[in-house]
Amino acid sequence: MIVTTASISSVLSVSRTLAQTREVAIVDDQAKHLIDFFVSSTQGAGGKGIRPWASVQAVNSTTDSDTLIIIRSKPEVDECAIVGRPGAGSVLELAKDAATHTVCCNTAAFENKKLTIITPDGNEWGVAVSNNSNTSNCRVTFPPGGGGMAVDDSLSRMPGNQDNFVGGLVVAATVERWYRDSDNRLIRELDTNDDGVIAASERIVAAEEVFDFQVAQGYDADGDGIIFDDNSNDDEWFGNAVGDTKDSGRLEDVPVDTLRMLQIGIIVGGVDNDAVGTSTRRLLDGPSRSATKTVLRPTIGRAFLRNLLTFL
Numbered sequence: 001m002i003v004t005t006a007s008i009s010s011v012l013s014v015s016r017t018l019a020q021t022r023e024v025a026i027v028d029d030q031a032k033h034l035i036d037f038f039v040s041s042t043q044g045a046g047g048k049g050i051r052p053w054a055s056v057q058a059v060n061s062t063t064d065s066d067t068l069i070i071i072r073s074k075p076e077v078d079e080c081a082i083v084g085r086p087g088a089g090s091v092l093e094l095a096k097d098a099a100t101h102t103v104c105c106n107t108a109a110f111e112n113k114k115l116t117i118i119t120p121d122g123n124e125w126g127v128a129v130s131n132n133s134n135t136s137n138c139r140v141t142f143p144p145g146g147g148g149m150a151v152d153d154s155l156s157r158m159p160g161n162q163d164n165f166v167g168g169l170v171v172a173a174t175v176e177r178w179y180r181d182s183d184n185r186l187i188r189e190l191d192t193n194d195d196g197v198i199a200a201s202e203r204i205v206a207a208e209e210v211f212d213f214q215v216a217q218g219y220d221a222d223g224d225g226i227i228f229d230d231n232s233n234d235d236e237w238f239g240n241a242v243g244d245t246k247d248s249g250r251l252e253d254v255p256v257d258t259l260r261m262l263q264i265g266i267i268v269g270g271v272d273n274d275a276v277g278t279s280t281r282r283l284l285d286g287p288s289r290s291a292t293k294t295v296l297r298p299t300i301g302r303a304f305l306r307n308l309l310t311f312l
């Protein structure tokens, strides 16, 4: 009897282990697919005059998941040079000459479209929806005006004087926003019709059972070609250590164009009825995440911003 009982329990234990191994493999596979997707997405962000440091933006939370914003130029719309800011208000004048007149003065290309307005060095930018594009005088308007262009502050890094955009570029762009909601879902918002509003159809659930989503930004602050990482508040990564702030340690006053890499991390969970107790995991500077009867698997990917090669 004793031998039999021991045999049965060891068989049970083996099958429990197999089930857990299988669950871990499935969850790891899901996490890997998501991370591979984010690494290639962020490496391909930007384009045209949108610099990498403008095209991938992270909104860091110290208590919850982060938000990742990816801005991409539209390949089918030409970028246009800004030649003036008539009236010092919400109107920009674009280049017109024999070759580009029909492109840069094209109402259909710029009216009611989300545009990225970029300073000549690419280090300051505004994202705004133009409500009017005038074919005859080649001007685009960013309402409501009243002294300046109205931009989406959450995406923009505006110059002190909007005249500094003159000499820069206007680029048609799409904006994707990724975040995790309170139901452990990874959400993607994409304003496909460019009206500045996210409709229900423009919000999709990309993955479920996502227990955390974290983004860290790597800067080569001292220009030595290395992004120093010791998982602290005094390295060259922002968002990799609990309590990280940009103005702690060596990232204080770091220029925006020293952004070189991202870390994108995700904790994916899978139901595991054989699991005993509560599993707890933490990722980068995120909070501890706990779940019962669940396998929690953290995965991190690193993306080198490929478009930098164009600008260095």
Ligand SMILES: [Ca+2]
Pocket: 060, 061, 062, 065, 066, 214, 215, 239, 284, 285, 286
């Ligand atoms: Ca974070």
Ligand SMILES: [Ca+2]
Pocket: 191, 192, 193, 194, 195, 196, 197, 198, 199, 202
């Ligand atoms: Ca919309």
Ligand SMILES: [Ca+2]
Pocket: 219, 220, 221, 222, 223, 224, 225, 226, 227, 228, 236
């Ligand atoms: Ca460095």
Ligand SMILES: [Ca+2]
Pocket: 231, 232, 233, 234, 235, 236, 237, 238, 239, 240, 241, 244
């Ligand atoms: Ca750090």
